[in-house]
Amino acid sequence: MTRTILGIESSCDDTAAAVVRQLDGKTAILSSIVFDQGVLHAAFGGVVPEIAARAHAEKIDHCVEQALAQAGVALRDCDAIAVTAGPGLIGGVLSGVMCAKGLAAATGLPLIGVNHLAGHALTPRLTDDVNFPYLMLLVSGGHCQFLIVHDADRFKRIGGTIDDAPGEAFDKTARLLGLPQPGGPAVERAAAQGDPNRFALPRPLLDRTDCDMSFSGLKTALLRARDGVMTADLSLTASDQADLAAGFQAAMTDVLRAKTARALDLYVALSPTEPVLAVAGGVAANGAIRAALTDLCAERDVRFVAPPLSLCTDNAAMIAFAGLHRLARGDSDDLTLSARPRWPLDATAPAMLGSGKKGAKA
Ligand code: KG4
Ligand code: ZN
Numbered sequence: 001m002t003r004t005i006l007g008i009e010s011s012c013d014d015t016a017a018a019v020v021r022q023l024d025g026k027t028a029i030l031s032s033i034v035f036d037q038g039v040l041h042a043a044f045g046g047v048v049p050e051i052a053a054r055a056h057a058e059k060i061d062h063c064v065e066q067a068l069a070q071a072g073v074a075l076r077d078c079d080a081i082a083v084t085a086g087p088g089l090i091g092g093v094l095s096g097v098m099c100a101k102g103l104a105a106a107t108g109l110p111l112i113g114v115n116h117l118a119g120h121a122l123t124p125r126l127t128d129d130v131n132f133p134y135l136m137l138l139v140s141g142g143h144c145q146f147l148i149v150h151d152a153d154r155f156k157r158i159g160g161t162i163d164d165a166p167g168e169a170f171d172k173t174a175r176l177l178g179l180p181q182p183g184g185p186a187v188e189r190a191a192a193q194g195d196p197n198r199f200a201l202p203r204p205l206l207d208r209t210d211c212d213m214s215f216s217g218l219k220t221a222l223l224r225a226r227d228g229v230m231t232a233d234l235s236l237t238a239s240d241q242a243d244l245a246a247g248f249q250a251a252m253t254d255v256l257r258a259k260t261a262r263a264l265d266l267y268v269a270l271s272p273t274e275p276v277l278a279v280a281g282g283v284a285a286n287g288a289i290r291a292a293l294t295d296l297c298a299e300r301d302v303r304f305v306a307p308p309l310s311l312c313t314d315n316a317a318m319i320a321f322a323g324l325h326r327l328a329r330g331d332s333d334d335l336t337l338s339a340r341p342r343w344p345l346d347a348t349a350p351a352m353l354g355s356g357k358k359g360a361k362a
């Protein structure tokens with residue numbers, strides 16, 4: 001049986017469309033187009049929701065056209081249209097949902113709303129031969145959580161950040177040190193030249209036995225350390241920058257490693273036949289963090305799966321793939337599908353502290 005699905009993603013600052021095909025249980029990505037809006041937001045030091053929404057609305061149909069053309073597939077050859085319906089910046093999510101509704105109304109194809117986080121969480125099954133249940137660490141600019149993925153629609157959140165996401169903390173660190181955005185790669189490059197032990201930075205919440213994390217205190221400690229240098233020397237030298245970056249990255253790595261070890265304890269207690277830790281999100285590109293997780297998994301005899309970066313970061317192939325699961329169950333939405341700024345994957349998990357006044361974002 002062949003199923004071909006168009007996926008659309010616009011929940012943050014990447015406008016993306018992809019065509020994915022499933023043939024006799026095997027999945028192929030026929031195309032995956034991503035328009036990165038980075039340059040539009042660079043001057044502001046972060047994503048500006050209104051600029052993002054306008055840019056998505058301008059680009060999304062070109063993006064869909066390119067994805068279909070590159071796949072060599074006409075819209076009428078698709079079996080369904082999957083679209084990110086949340087969580088994310090509402091203007092962007094709306095751009096994608098409206099585009100998908102228009103295409104579904106015009107073609108009569110089923111419309112499938114997908115949770116963006118489910119897209120990330122199911123990616124290891126798109127790229128690698130991974131069986132349920134597996135442990136997923138999602139670490140990006142907007143998200144940080146441990147999920148036990150029991151099935152394509154059953155996720156158990158066993159911990160996450162109670163304030164900043166790791167990518168957000170890397171980006172803020174870069175700003176404090178006068179390094180360019182996106183901050184993660186810039187901090188990693190600076191850290192490679194630095195001494196991680198020059199500044200004593202905290203490893204927050206390691207005294208707690210759960211899998212929750214907090215990074216806002218780490219950021220404040222870094223600010224104090226930087227101000228201490230500035231007060232004494234009136235400026236930051238390249239070696240100060242490198243030492244601060246190295247100290248920050250080491251603290252982040254230690255926390256992620258220690259909390260992942262705890263998450264593994266909870267997961268391995270379920271006796272999975274072939275235990276797997278998978279990562280997704282831009283921060284999973286960090287060499288030090290990857291090395292620490294690889295090492296931890298080797299110690300625990302757990303397989304470590306890190307999808308290629310283009311599928312770890314935001315893309316529409318993961319949305320199409322998650323949509324295929326719903327399509328296979330004969331499940332779809334009608335044209336009343338809503339765009340949701342907040343949409344926790346695990347509705348039973350308590351809302352995280354600091355997740356916003358209106359409840360859990362994710
Ligand atoms: O998953 P992603 O592309 O977008 C979303 O947040 O949805 O993640 C982007 C985040 C940014 O905060 C960026 O600074 C961080 O991932 N990042 C990194 C690295 N590359 C990207 N953080 C640490 N080290 C890196 N090498
Ligand atoms: Zn994402």
